[in-house]
Structures are given as C-alpha cells and as structure tokens.
Amino acid sequence: MSNMILFKSASVASTRSKELEVCDVLVKEGRVESVAVNLEKKDGAKVIHAEGKVLLPGLFDLHVHFREPGQTSKENIFTGSEAAINGGVTGVVAMPNTAPAIDSGGLVRSVMDIAKRNARIPVYTTGCITKERKGIEMTPIAGMKSAGAVMLTDDGSPVSNPQLLRRAMEYAREFDLPLASHCETxxxxxxxxxxxxxxxxxxxxxxxxxxxxxxxxxxxxxxAEYTGAHLHIQHVTTARGMEIIRRAKNDGVHVTCEVAPHHLIFNEEHIIDYDTHFKMNPPLRTREDNERLVAGLIEGVFDVIATDHAPHTDFEKRQQDFASAPFGITGLETALPSLFHYFIKPGIFGWDLLVERYASQPRSILKFDEVAVAEGSVADLVLFDPAGATTFSREFMRSKASNTPFLDQTLDGSVDMVLSHGDILLERDAD
Ligand SMILES: [Zn+2]
Known part of the structure; x- marks a missing residue:
C-alpha cells in the first residue's frame, strides 16, 4: 500500500482534553499507525506540514437528506456525499423521506447500492416507521434491518397515532434499532x-x-419509557423541550437527542425581508432558546450535533414567498466552520466538545467503532486551518443546492484536507 501520510506538528483534537496536543501523526494502510511527538519521516510517506492546524476525526452526521430516489433535482447521493466531504464529514445517515419513501427492505438495499457505487464516504440509510410515512401502517422492520437500515424514522412527519408508535418502538427494541422522532403536533x-x-x-x-x-x-x-426502546429525538429547538429530555435522562429513560447548528446560531429575529433561507422545520425559535440550547449542549443534554442538511432548488426557495417555500436549509458544508466561528474561536466551547458530539457520539449511537486521531483507529481525518477563512460561494459548494443563510458569506476557518480510510478525498490548495 502506498498511501502513507505523515502529518508534522498537527494540533490534535480529541474528547480527552480541552487542550489541543501538538503531535506527529502517521497514517498507513488506512489506519492511524502512530501518534507521537517527533515521528521520523518514513520513506514514501507524503509529508503534510500541519503547524498551527487542527487535526480531528472525520465528522459523522446522523441527519441528512440526500433526496435520492426521486428528488434528485435538489440533491443526489453523489452530490450530497461530496458536500459532506467538503465540510469534513466522513459518514452520514440519510433520511427516508424520498420519493418513494424508503419503507421496505428492497428500497433500503437499492439506496445502499447507489451509495456504494457513487459515494466516496459511507452513506447509511434509515427506514421509515410507517409505509409512505403516512402514519397508518407499520413498515417491515425486520426486512429493513437485514437490508442495512441503521435507524427508524418518519422524519418530516411525526407518527401521530400513539398505538402505532408504541408498536413500532416495541419492534425497534426487539430489532435493536434506535427510533428517531421528528417531534411535532x-x-x-x-x-x-x-x-x-x-x-x-x-x-x-x-x-x-x-x-x-x-x-x-x-x-x-x-x-419510550413504557416500551424500553431507544428513542432519539431529532433537531430539538426549544429550551423547554430540552428540559423534558434532561429529566427523562435523569430518570433513566433510553433517550438521546440532537441539536442542529442553525438552532444554536440563529433565531426568529434573523428572519429579515422574508428570507426563506431562515425557514426550516422545526423553526428558528427565540434568542433565549439559542442561549439555553448552547448551555444544554455544554452540559451534555445533547448527545449529538446533526445538520438536518435539507437541499432544495433555487426555484423552490427563492422564487416563492415565505409561506409557500419548503422548509429546510443545507448544512454539511457550513457546519464545521460555523461551529468554529461562533463557538470554538470565541471560547464558548472547545474542540473536545465538537469531537465528542459530532464525531464520537453519533457513531456510538449506531454502535459503530470509534474514530479518533489515535493509534489503530480508521484514518478518517480532517485537517482544519483556524487561521483560514471560507466563503460559501456557489463555486465553493458541492451540494446541488445553495439554500443556506451563509450563501456568499465568509466564516473563519477552513477545511484543508479530508481523509477517509486513509485516502485523501479533499486537499485544498493553500492559496
Ligand atoms: Zn425533521
């Protein structure tokens, strides 16, 4: 194997410490071979001078919409996964609200096949809780699980019938799948x-x-408490909702939850001139919710950060009025720079929190192996330049869609390099 890469003097981020540790990191045959101060250069190794740059594990996003099959004018598995790579994300879980909805073992298998052919990173898929996400009839959960579905959800729609949700949670528990809820009445x-x-x-x-x-x-x-299932609550936006989850966790209920970067950064006051790039569901709440969600993230109520990357066409978002435009914004390319810009750089939280909530815990919720900048780990790595900057122009973005509030905005920091299983998937020229 030829792909030996030696990062010299990288600032390594991990869940272990708030401080970044300056180390050399050798990648060999798809794995992190060694992490130490002053590693000797190996013959044939590509040397990356990483002074001042942060080396972190590849991020993992539990909540993305890749729109394939059926809505590929918005995004497809290829463009969505390339957007992920562009943002330092090396694994994703796609939602099943496609056309048709992913509600059978056959559809799960076909999405997994497309992902294996077209994506350079692992793209996992969820399966619906109910057929066509209509909330009426349960899906064949056993068949979806054996086809490779990693989670059950009707994301975009709540299962309003409590008896149906109870049965689905009983199946989810038996088949050892988390059931993810888009909570809305x-x-x-x-x-x-x-x-x-x-x-x-x-x-x-x-x-x-x-x-x-x-x-x-x-x-x-x-x-969830009644059935003993693992419930994962998607995109929490309100402080009171978060407090309900905190209490349930204290009571020992098997519940995990996620928060999206936009619900930490933006609130209803950011909606100026009916700009549809601030329209998503659940919606941006209040400034106080922003503050309380960030505090909850630091205190550990939120297990994971996930983007809810929701691409739409320009026509849908820009040429319709606020009430008619679809909900959702893209997030995969902007998440890491925005979290750096708004929270890490000002010292509100550290790299350890980002690594834990956006790399380690999403994988651990799915019982996947941990990925870390540590000996023996799969070499999914991101080199991030905190002194850089990223302008989210149309040319920069690899998503088919441009529906982000950061369109043509510049944020601090830039994703310079991304490795998946030791292969370099992205290497941005230094100027
Ligand atoms: Zn949702």
Whole structure:
C-alpha cells in the first residue's frame, strides 16, 4: 500500500482534553499507525506540514437528506456525499423521506447500492416507521434491518397515532434499532411557517408554537419509557423541550437527542425581508432558546450535533414567498466552520466538545467503532486551518443546492484536507 501520510506538528483534537496536543501523526494502510511527538519521516510517506492546524476525526452526521430516489433535482447521493466531504464529514445517515419513501427492505438495499457505487464516504440509510410515512401502517422492520437500515424514522412527519408508535418502538427494541422522532403536533403546527411569537405576528406569517414540539417530545418519551426502546429525538429547538429530555435522562429513560447548528446560531429575529433561507422545520425559535440550547449542549443534554442538511432548488426557495417555500436549509458544508466561528474561536466551547458530539457520539449511537486521531483507529481525518477563512460561494459548494443563510458569506476557518480510510478525498490548495 502506498498511501502513507505523515502529518508534522498537527494540533490534535480529541474528547480527552480541552487542550489541543501538538503531535506527529502517521497514517498507513488506512489506519492511524502512530501518534507521537517527533515521528521520523518514513520513506514514501507524503509529508503534510500541519503547524498551527487542527487535526480531528472525520465528522459523522446522523441527519441528512440526500433526496435520492426521486428528488434528485435538489440533491443526489453523489452530490450530497461530496458536500459532506467538503465540510469534513466522513459518514452520514440519510433520511427516508424520498420519493418513494424508503419503507421496505428492497428500497433500503437499492439506496445502499447507489451509495456504494457513487459515494466516496459511507452513506447509511434509515427506514421509515410507517409505509409512505403516512402514519397508518407499520413498515417491515425486520426486512429493513437485514437490508442495512441503521435507524427508524418518519422524519418530516411525526407518527401521530400513539398505538402505532408504541408498536413500532416495541419492534425497534426487539430489532435493536434506535427510533428517531421528528417531534411535532400537526394540529398545533397547522399552516405555520415560522416560530409563533412576536416576530410572526409582526410579519403576518402563521406560527408554529413551541408546544407543538414539546408535547410530542413528552409523549414520545413516555412511550419510550413504557416500551424500553431507544428513542432519539431529532433537531430539538426549544429550551423547554430540552428540559423534558434532561429529566427523562435523569430518570433513566433510553433517550438521546440532537441539536442542529442553525438552532444554536440563529433565531426568529434573523428572519429579515422574508428570507426563506431562515425557514426550516422545526423553526428558528427565540434568542433565549439559542442561549439555553448552547448551555444544554455544554452540559451534555445533547448527545449529538446533526445538520438536518435539507437541499432544495433555487426555484423552490427563492422564487416563492415565505409561506409557500419548503422548509429546510443545507448544512454539511457550513457546519464545521460555523461551529468554529461562533463557538470554538470565541471560547464558548472547545474542540473536545465538537469531537465528542459530532464525531464520537453519533457513531456510538449506531454502535459503530470509534474514530479518533489515535493509534489503530480508521484514518478518517480532517485537517482544519483556524487561521483560514471560507466563503460559501456557489463555486465553493458541492451540494446541488445553495439554500443556506451563509450563501456568499465568509466564516473563519477552513477545511484543508479530508481523509477517509486513509485516502485523501479533499486537499485544498493553500492559496
Ligand atoms: Zn425533521
């Protein structure tokens, strides 16, 4: 094997310490061979001078929409996975709200086959809880599991029938699959397009109240407690919802949860001029929610950071009014620089938190092997330049879609290099 790579004087990020450790790291035959101060140069090794740059494990995103099959004008598995690589993400879990929805073993298998052919990183898929995500009839869970589905979810829609959700959780428990909930009470959300509150009244846009999400979180946790299933709550946005989860965890319920970068950074006050790049579901909440979610992330209530990467075409997002445009923004390419820019650089949290919540715990929720900058680990690595900057121009982005609030904005930091299983998938020229 030829691909030996030696990183000289990299600042290594890990879950072990808030401090970055300056080390040399040798990658050989797809694995991290050694991590030590002052490794000797090996013959044939490509040397990367990494002084001042952060070397971290490849990120893993538990929540992305790649739109294949059926909606490939928005994104496909190839472009979505290339967007992931561009953002330092080396593994993803795709949601099943495609057309058709991924609700059978055959569809799971066909998505896995496309991913193996077209993606340079592992792309895993979820399977629906209910057929066509209609909330009426349960899917063949055993068949989806044996075809390779890693999680069950009707993401985008809650399972409103509690008896059906109870049965699905019983199956999820028997088949050892986490069941992920998009928590929303449709009768309360109605035609809402943003958070219900002062700003929605000012804008004259129907609102989605916080209790729409919170009631569903509380109900799903009770069903998880009753059935003993592993419930994973997706994209939590409200402080009260987070507190319900914190209490359940303290009570020993098997519940994990995620938060999206945009719900940490933005709130309803950022929606200026009816800009649809700030329209997502669940919606941006209040400034106080931002602050409390960040505190909850630091305290460990949130197990994982996940983007909910939701590509849409320019027509859908830009040429329709706020009420009609679809929910969702892309996130894979902007997540790491935005978390660095808004939180790590100002010292609000450290690299250890980012590595734990966006690399280690998402894999551990799926019972995958840990990936770390440590001897013996698979060499999924990201070299990040904290002194760099990234402008999210159309030319920069590899996603088919441009629906991000960071479009044409510049953030601090840049993903300089990405390795998956020791192969260099991205190497950005230094200027
Ligand atoms: Zn969702």
């Amino acid at each position: 449709m009768e309360l959300s109605g035609q809402g397009a943003m958070n219900e509150g002062r700003v929605s009244y000012q804008m004259g846009i129907p609102g989605i109240p916080a209790i729409s999400e919170e009631i569903c979180i509380a109900r799903d946790i009770q069903i």
